[in-house]
Amino acid sequence: MNSATMEDLLRRDRQLVMGGLVAVIALCWGYLFVEAASMAQMGAMLKPMSSDPWTLGEASLVLVMWVVMMTAMMLPSATPMILLHTTISRNRQARGQRAVASGIFASGYLVVWLAFSLLAVVLQYGLERAALLSPMMTMTSLVAAGVVLIGAGIYQWTPLKDACLRHCRSPLDFVLTHWREGRWGAFMMGLRHGVYCVGCCWVLMLLLFVGGVMNLLWIAGLALWVLVEKLAPAGHWLGRGMGMVLIGWGIATLTVALPW
Numbered sequence: 001m002n003s004a005t006m007e008d009l010l011r012r013d014r015q016l017v018m019g020g021l022v023a024v025i026a027l028c029w030g031y032l033f034v035e036a037a038s039m040a041q042m043g044a045m046l047k048p049m050s051s052d053p054w055t056l057g058e059a060s061l062v063l064v065m066w067v068v069m070m071t072a073m074m075l076p077s078a079t080p081m082i083l084l085h086t087t088i089s090r091n092r093q094a095r096g097q098r099a100v101a102s103g104i105f106a107s108g109y110l111v112v113w114l115a116f117s118l119l120a121v122v123l124q125y126g127l128e129r130a131a132l133l134s135p136m137m138t139m140t141s142l143v144a145a146g147v148v149l150i151g152a153g154i155y156q157w158t159p160l161k162d163a164c165l166r167h168c169r170s171p172l173d174f175v176l177t178h179w180r181e182g183r184w185g186a187f188m189m190g191l192r193h194g195v196y197c198v199g200c201c202w203v204l205m206l207l208l209f210v211g212g213v214m215n216l217l218w219i220a221g222l223a224l225w226v227l228v229e230k231l232a233p234a235g236h237w238l239g240r241g242m243g244m245v246l247i248g249w250g251i252a253t254l255t256v257a258l259p260w
Helices: 003-045 056-094 102-129 142-156 159-168 170-180 182-206 217-231 236-257
Strands: none
Touching: 003 056, 003 102, 003 182, 003 217, 056 102, 056 159, 056 170, 056 182, 142 236, 159 170, 159 182, 159 217, 170 182, 182 217, 182 236, 217 236
C-alpha cells in the first residue's frame, strides 16, 4: 500500500469516527436541552421533592439522564484519544496486523461512565430522601454545598488528580503504554482510560448538585472546564487555579450558612 493510499484511508477513517462522535455528542446535548427546557417550563408548578421511594421506571429515567449527561460532557474531551486509536489501528493494519474499530474503545470508555452514573443515581436518591434537593435538583443546604465546593477545590491539588489528569492529557503515552490487541483489548483500553478519566473528574461532577443537575449553563460550564483541563497547554495549572476559586467560594458559602 503506497503512502498516498494510506493517507486517504487514514483521513477517511478519522472523518468517519469524528462524524460519529459529533453526532452522538449533538444528540446528547439536544436531549439535555429538551429536558432542561421542559423543567424550566414547569417552573412554579414544581413541588418539593418527595421522600417516597422511586419506582423502577423513575430510577431508570434518572439513570438515562445521567448517562446522557456524562456522555455529552465527557466524550468531547476523549475525542483526541479515540482519534489516535483510529490512526494507530489503521497503521497497524497496513503492516498486516488486525484493525479494531475505535467504537469498541469508545464503548469501554463509556461503560465506566455508565458505572459512575449508577453511583450518581444512588447519591441523588439519597439526597432526595434526605430532603437536600430542590425540585431543580440543586442542594438546598448551603452547608452541604459549601463542603462540596471546598472538597472539589482541594481535590484539584491532590496527587491522585495529578496522576489521572496526566494520563488524560497524554494520549500518545497512554496508547503506547496500554495498547492491547484485538477487540477485547481495545475494550479494556477504553475501560482503563475511562477509569483515569473518572479519577480526574468525579469530584467535578458532584458540583452538578451545587449548580443544578439540569442547569444547562452549569453543565456546559463544567464540560468546558474538563475540556480546558485536558487539552489546553496550561490546563494542569488552570485546573489548580480553579481549585483555589472553588475553595474560596466554598468558604464564602459556609460563612453565609453558619451562625458565627
